Amino acid sequence: QVQLVESGGGLVQPGGSLRLSCAVSGTVFDIYTMAWHRQAPGKAREWVASVDNTGYTNYANSVKGRFTISRDNAKMMVYLQMNSLQPEDTAVYYCSIRWPTGPDSWGQGTQVTVSS
Numbered sequence: 001q002v003q004l005v006e007s008g009g010g011l012v013q014p015g016g017s018l019r020l021s022c023a024v025s026g027t028v029f030d031i032y033t034m035a036w037h038r039q040a041p042g043k044a045r046e047w048v049a050s051v052d053n054t055g056y057t058n059y060a061n062s063v064k065g066r067f068t069i070s071r072d073n074a075k076m077m078v079y080l081q082m083n084s085l086q087p088e089d090t091a092v093y094y095c096s097i098r099w100p101t102g103p104d105s106w107g108q109g110t111q112v113t114v115s116s
Helices: none
Strands: 003-007 010-012 019-023 033-039 048-053 056-058 067-072 077-082 089-099 109-114
Touching: 003 089, 019 033, 019 089, 019 109, 033 067, 033 077, 048 067, 056 067, 067 089, 077 089
Parallel strands: 010 109
Antiparallel strands: 003 019, 019 077, 033 048, 033 089, 048 056, 067 077, 089 109
16 A cells, blocks of 8 residues: 655744655655645645656746755655745645556645744
């Protein structure tokens, strides 16, 4: 059974940085695209960034230049380095694994709060 566990969230001041981690188990990892998403209070969940099995990355315009997604296939980990955080980045952040067919599998999320 596939399992995704996010960690690394917390409270940070505007302009600060956080690094989120997502540990994956129960599946072959290195052939699938991995993604990060977020959901702010009262808003729909939105895609943030993704990295495919070749290492190609893609970002939402709202985080481009500030966030970096990466993966370590040997450790079955996905990371999201978040710099220059702003209050509007406050959300629960989720990682997902993108299957060739069917819906993504999701983790339980980790809270990121940007506030002074």
